[in-house]
Structure formats: C-alpha cells, structure tokens
Amino acid sequence: MVGLINAEPPANPDEYKNVMIFLESRDGKLKKPGLEMISVGSSIAHKVNEILIGIVFGDKVGDMVKEAGEYGCDRVIGYESPDLKDFRTIPYATLLSDLITELKPNILLIPATRNGRDLASRIAVRSRTGVTADCTELDIDPNGRILQARRPTYGESTLAEILCKRHRPQMATARPGIFAVPERKSDAKYESEIRKAKIKKEYLKKEIVDFKPKTTVDLTSAKYIVSGGLGLGKASGFNLIKQLADEIDAYVGASRPTVDMGWITRDHQVGQTGQSVRPQLYIACGISGKAQHLMGMKLSENIISINTDPNAEINSIADYIITADLYEVIPKLVAAIEKKKPQESATSTNAKTTKTKKVKAEESKSEDAN
Amino acid sequence: MIKMALEIIVMIKQVPDSSEVVIDPVTFTLNRGAARNVINPADENAVEQALKIKDANNDTHITVITMGPPFAESALLDCMAKGVDRGILVTDRAFAGADTYPTGLTLAATITKIGKFDIIFAGEESTDSSTGHVGPGVAEFLGIEQASYTSNSWVEDGKVFAERQLEDGVETVKMEPPCLITVLTNSNIPRNATLRMKIDAMKRGIETWTLADINLKPEWVGLKGSPTIVKSMKSIQEKKRAGKKFTPDQMDEFVDELISKGILKFGGD
Ligand SMILES: Cc1cc2nc3c(=O)[nH]c(=O)nc-3n(C[C@H](O)[C@H](O)[C@H](O)COP(=O)(O)OP(=O)(O)OC[C@H]3O[C@@H](n4cnc5c(N)ncnc54)[C@H](O)[C@@H]3O)c2cc1C
Numbered sequence A: 001m002v003g004l005i006n007a008e009p010p011a012n013p014d015e016y017k018n019v020m021i022f023l024e025s026r027d028g029k030l031k032k033p034g035l036e037m038i039s040v041g042s043s044i045a046h047k048v049n050e051i052l053i054g055i056v057f058g059d060k061v062g063d064m065v066k067e068a069g070e071y072g073c074d075r076v077i078g079y080e081s082p083d084l085k086d087f088r089t090i091p092y093a094t095l096l097s098d099l100i101t102e103l104k105p106n107i108l109l110i111p112a113t114r115n116g117r118d119l120a121s122r123i124a125v126r127s128r129t130g131v132t133a134d135c136t137e138l139d140i141d142p143n144g145r146i147l148q149a150r151r152p153t154y155g156e157s158t159l160a161e162i163l164c165k166r167h168r169p170q171m172a173t174a175r176p177g178i179f180a181v182p183e184r185k186s187d188a189k190y191e192s193e194i195r196k197a198k199i200k201k202e203y204l205k206k207e208i209v210d211f212k213p214k215t216t217v218d219l220t221s222a223k224y225i226v227s228g229g230l231g232l233g234k235a236s237g238f239n240l241i242k243q244l245a246d247e248i249d250a251y252v253g254a255s256r257p258t259v260d261m262g263w264i265t266r267d268h269q270v271g272q273t274g275q276s277v278r279p280q281l282y283i284a285c286g287i288s289g290k291a292q293h294l295m296g297m298k299l300s301e302n303i304i305s306i307n308t309d310p311n312a313e314i315n316s317i318a319d320y321i322i323t324a325d326l327y328e329v330i331p332k333l334v335a336a337i338e339k340k341k342p343q344e345s346a347t348s349t350n351a352k353t354t355k356t357k358k359v360k361a362e363e364s365k366s367e368d369a370n
Numbered sequence B: 001m002i003k004m005a006l007e008i009i010v011m012i013k014q015v016p017d018s019s020e021v022v023i024d025p026v027t028f029t030l031n032r033g034a035a036r037n038v039i040n041p042a043d044e045n046a047v048e049q050a051l052k053i054k055d056a057n058n059d060t061h062i063t064v065i066t067m068g069p070p071f072a073e074s075a076l077l078d079c080m081a082k083g084v085d086r087g088i089l090v091t092d093r094a095f096a097g098a099d100t101y102p103t104g105l106t107l108a109a110t111i112t113k114i115g116k117f118d119i120i121f122a123g124e125e126s127t128d129s130s131t132g133h134v135g136p137g138v139a140e141f142l143g144i145e146q147a148s149y150t151s152n153s154w155v156e157d158g159k160v161f162a163e164r165q166l167e168d169g170v171e172t173v174k175m176e177p178p179c180l181i182t183v184l185t186n187s188n189i190p191r192n193a194t195l196r197m198k199i200d201a202m203k204r205g206i207e208t209w210t211l212a213d214i215n216l217k218p219e220w221v222g223l224k225g226s227p228t229i230v231k232s233m234k235s236i237q238e239k240k241r242a243g244k245k246f247t248p249d250q251m252d253e254f255v256d257e258l259i260s261k262g263i264l265k266f267g268g269d
C-alpha cells in the first residue's frame, strides 16, 4: 500500500535499465499473451544494448522458466510457492514490485489480459509511476530511454502516443493478439534463477473458492476466419458458415448481435467487445461492418465481404466484394474450392478428412486457449 | 444467514454517449460536442450491483462519488433517483487533465474523507479512456483487496463474494470487507427511476467538495500530478483495399485468384 501519496519520479532515472516482462500462466503453463511480449520486449531491449528479463510466478516454475528462456528472454526469474498457484492480486503485486525495487527496470510490460490489467493497475500505483493501457505498438526513442507506447483510441480510428518521461519504470500493457509469438529455440542462451517465495499470511486473505474453466475459441491466432452476421437470418445459418470454414480449415467468427440472439457462443465474437483478430483471410458473411465490428478485424491481411447490400460499410475495407445472397454464394464458393483442392481430400474421402480436421482444430483450440 | 448493514461507495464517471460520438471521417477527431453526456455504461451496472446488495441487506447505505466538472451533478442525481442515498461531486479546476494515477488518488482521498466503508464498486472501464486502471488503483491507494471484471457479487455471513469472468474461465473469490469490486458492462439490467424518486433526489441534492476538502496538494492532482502525457494523435493508416468485385457465378475464377495470390493454401501448413 502506498497511502495517499503522489506519483514521484526517481532522482536518477538513468539508473533504471532493461526491459522486464511479466509472463502470465495457468496450471504451470505460460499463456500466449505473455509470450507475445517476448519479441517486442527483446527488440526494444536489444536496440539499446539492454536485456529482456522475464518474470514467472507459480507453484512450480522450472518448466516455465525454461520455456521463457527458449522463447527469447535473456534472463528469467521464477518465484515459486504453493501460494502462487493461482493469480491473486496482492501476493503477485507485492512480489513483482519487490523485483522492481531490486532490479530497477526502465520498462515493464504486462499483457493486457484481465489478470494482467488487474496487476498492472496496482503495480503502477505502488511504483508511483504511469501506465499506458492496451498498447498495439511499442518502441523506444532513438536515445534509448523513453518508451513510445501507442494505443488506439476513439473507436480505433486514432493512435495516441503516450510517454512517461520522468517516472520509472515506464509501464505498458500490450493488447493480446497483436504481437507475434517468437520461435522457440531449444539452444537459446539465457540466464535463469528460481527463487522460493515467502508470502505473508495477511496478503493471502482473498480466497479463490471456485474456478470453472471454459474452453474458449482463440480466434487471435487463427489463419483463416469465416464470420457470420445478422444477414444469416437464423441460427441454423451458422451451419453454412461452418461448412465453408471446414472446407478451408478456418475458425468461425461472429458479429455481436448473432451472439446476443444466442445463435452462437460469445467466444466466437469479433470486435470491440469480442476478440481482436488479424488472420490472413477474413470472410465476412452478412455482416454490415459497423465500427465496433471493424475495430476487431480490420487488421486482417485479406478481407472478403459477402453481402446483399452493395453499400455495406464492410465493403469499404474489403479486398474482395461479392454483392449477393450469402445462401447462394457460399455453396458455390464451397463447390469451387472442392474442385481446386488436392485430389485426396476433394473426393469421397472428404467427409472423413473434414471430421478429423475438426477434431484437430478443437484440440489445438483448447491448447491455445489462454 | 445474517443480514448486514453495509456502507457501499460507487465510483461513477460521466462520459460522452458513445453511440452519439461522431468520428470525423477525414480528420479522425472526435466530435464530442454533438454527444450527450451519460453515465459510463459499466458504472450503471456498478450502481445496480450496489442496489442489489442493498435490496438483500437492510440498512445498507450507498454513496456515489464522481470526480468531474460541475455538470456531472446530473449523473449523481440520476443514481440517487434509483435508490442511492448520498451523492458527492468532487470538482476543482486543479483536477483537469488527470491521468489514471491522480484520478485514483483523488478518489481514494475522497473515500478516506467519507470514512467507513465495506465495499467500493467501480466499472470495469470507462468508454472514453478505457484503461480499467482507476478502480484497482484506488484499491492500492487504500491498501484493500480487489476483484476485477466481475459479473456478479454478493455478501454472505459478513464475507464478500464475487464472480470474475476471465479469458479461460470463471473464478469465484471470497474477500473480507473492506474491498473493491469492478463490474462488467451488461452484467445486469439497471433499474429505472420513478418520477417520484427523481423529484425526491432533486430535493435531497448532492454535496460538492473541492481540493481543499480532501487534503491533497495541488501539484499532486490533475495534469501536474500525471506521470504520462499524450505526445501525439494520428489517424491510423489503413491498408489500401482494392475491393475487387466477383459475382456468384465467377467463383471458379475467384478461387483461382485466391490461390494464385497465396491467400488460400491447402494442406502443408
Ligand atoms: C458498446 C458497443 C460494443 C459493440 N461491440 C461489438 C462487437 O464487439 N462486435 C460486433 O460485431 N458488434 C459490436 N457492436 C454492435 C455493432 O454496433 C453492430 O450492431 C453489429 O456489428 C452489427 O452486426 P451485423 O453486421 O451482424 O448486423 P447488421 O448491421 O444488421 O448487418 C447485417 C448485414 O447483412 C446483410 N444481409 C442481409 N441478408 C443477407 C443475405 N441473405 N446475404 C448476404 N448479406 C445479407 C445486410 O445487408 C447487412 O449489411 C457493439 C455495439 C456497441 C454499442
């Protein structure tokens, strides 16, 4: 607890060096949003000849420390204790802020997941510094001291650059799904250290009395997404969407009103209040393209719009536009793809292949779920 | 089950109505002038959550607070008309331009001045700054437990329970009061005020406090007390998209084009 006190810059900000990242985990496994910060964190650190320090907390951290090193952290510090098994704000915030005091990082990055934001808010106050939320671009100025944290505002139309010039560490949370997970290298060189954490009883008052896992569909890492909107007209319309998705091994996305209508579960929703996706191909079927939906998908490499309305807003950001009834277009598109597919999957065995693919997709989904 | 008399504080913020905010398609600036001011949507749900706890626990007393300009009074009165007992507007020119640190500090100092409380409610985030940092920041200033991103919360035998919606599951936590809870947008349906209650709220009125009432130094709040600055705003450069047209009868050519451009690949990866 800091008490009712102001934000205070350190006397000598140049003492603060290196980039620190907090790697979120569950049940001894690192989650994707943390890994996504390794590439951006290390490129910032290496640009100015500093190092990337990864921080991992858990019941047992050995495997995660190794993983963090192999993904590209130059130094990894793990704290372990049965009390750290689950994320809890106060013990996590206390340990992390003790590490800040010890290591004096110039920059601290935390994934902008719900637990990440929960933690970042408290760390910022405890360190009496500033934090920029939900960044989609992170860089360092040419002099190598000031973090340039950029985040979309005003309905994703504008990118604001926010600086924290005098206070340390300079903190930012990074939006999941934006930065790429680096390649894991088993021969990576890194320094590592595992410490036993002792947590005061008074920090453990909050009890987690229940946790019900949900298998979420992680659209953020999808290569292809086929999304359905209100233009489907009915819940069963999603069967057609799934048919096209299965054909190209894509994930199924949805606009918010289809979720609100109960046609599909919320974890398929793309947009401001759903997931932010950037697949190689996004096929929008019967989606008008309102700002809140575009926000979540306009970074897609390629966008196809299938819509009866030639003036649908989505068309303004589409690479390909098919102005027609989706119930006519999708079967024809599926048939055309079947023809082009390599022989073995295009013929009678197709049904079987599709099925195995689906199962495979389910498996990788639950693995990816963060 | 023992019913408790609770002291609840709800932090609300007045924001421009996002369904009315117009973004200029050329300059990409926000035309706030055109928009009405409303209570931040998640804060409406936070107020409702507090009222639900009051429904279940007799003698519960709810105070709603906001740091904002004088016209934010109307947001407080709207809450009082729904059953909130007390409204406090903390307003001062010195508060202008605050980022999340001094905002949290100002609200925490206000709560300290109010005195006793069991639960503080905040929204998950505000639509105009959307950081979600202010609520947990207040909990840190006050040194209390928190549960963020909750869809439900209740009090049982003197303990506070809350259900947190996480990316990978739903977590139920149990806390000792005093604690802070942030409430998800759309997690409940806010009740309406009756005309009689609106008139009654107007009669009761709100209290207005300034910097002098909360014992903070002028240089600790507002823009001066903010560690971060907005350096620049620029419109997001969007990828140029061709918008090439195909008809439903050209699907063969269409698929050929997708394959030849490498947009669609089968097998392999
Ligand atoms: C705070 C807030 C947050 C929001 N968050 C999100 C979000 O995260 N994600 C989201 O998606 N929305 C979100 N919305 C809702 C958003 O504003 C739009 O209402 C929504 O995206 C519209 O969904 P839609 O395109 O499916 O439906 P509509 O706007 O009704 O569009 C349906 C489209 O289908 C076309 N169509 C109809 N029949 C056919 C047919 N047979 N074949 C082909 N095309 C057809 C129509 O021409 C039309 O363009 C949010 C709104 C608010 C206020």
Ligand SMILES: Nc1ncnc2c1ncn2[C@@H]1O[C@H](COP(=O)(O)O)[C@@H](O)[C@H]1O
Pocket: B011, B012, B013, B040, B042, B043, B046, B065, B066, B067, B068, B100, B103, B107, B121, B122, B123, B124, B125, B126, B127, B129, B130, B131, B132, B133, B134, B135
């Ligand atoms: N000026 C303010 N006055 C009162 N409460 C606020 C203010 N700013 C933010 N809050 C509260 O903090 C929550 C999160 O806001 P933010 O951190 O701006 O996204 C809001 O939903 C409110 O409950």
